[in-house]
Amino acid sequence: MFYLARSFGGRAVRSSCGSSPKWTTLRNLIEVLARRGEQVAVAQLLGAAQSSATASSTYGAEAVRLERAAVALRAHLGKHFEIEVGKGRGLGDGGAVRLALEIVG
Numbered sequence: 271m272f273y274l275a276r277s278f279g280g281r282a283v284r285s286s287c288g289s290s291p292k293w294t295t296l297r298n299l300i301e302v303l304a305r306r307g308e309q310v311a312v313a314q315l316l317g318a319a320q321s322s323a324t325a326s327s328t329y330g331a332e333a334v335r336l337e338r339a340a341v342a343l344r345a346h347l348g349k350h351f352e353i354e355v356g357k358g359r360g361l362g363d364g365g366a367v368r369l370a371l372e373i374v375g
Contacts, residue, residue, distance in 0.1 A: 292367065293325035297332060299370055304339040310354050311373055313343050317358025318366035325363075 297319055304312045316336065319325050328336055344351045361369060 292363070293319060293322065294332075296366060296370055297325075297328065297336060299374070300339055301335050303373065304342065308373060309343055309346055311369060312339060313347060313351055313354035314358035314361060314369060315366055316340055316343070317355035318361045318363070318369075319358075320355070321359040322363055322366070 296315060300312050300315050300319070303315070316339070319328075319336075347354065358366070
């Protein structure tokens with residue numbers, strides 16, 4: 271699954287011209303990274319997604335997956351969860367994309 275995210279996700283994030291497809295890709299990547307144990311990156315991407323003025327709203331299964339990831343991260347990172355989410359809020363859309371691309375290569 272991570273290989274798919276690397277091979278597909280990087281292209282999708284790079285080539286996405288609109289904000290909605292970009293953020294859908296980034297939010298899907300959050301779940302993959304959570305499974306891979308990339309807790310700090312996941313917390314930062316969650317923060318970026320929450321604070322983005324251009325990200326579309328989450329709902330349904332996607333919202334449930336993101337909430338599960340956030341709950342697991344809070345349990346794992348403790349007080350550092352809010353610190354990393356705060357860093358993510360400061361990334362902006364471009365910073366979130368750069369972070370994702372650093373991870374997926």
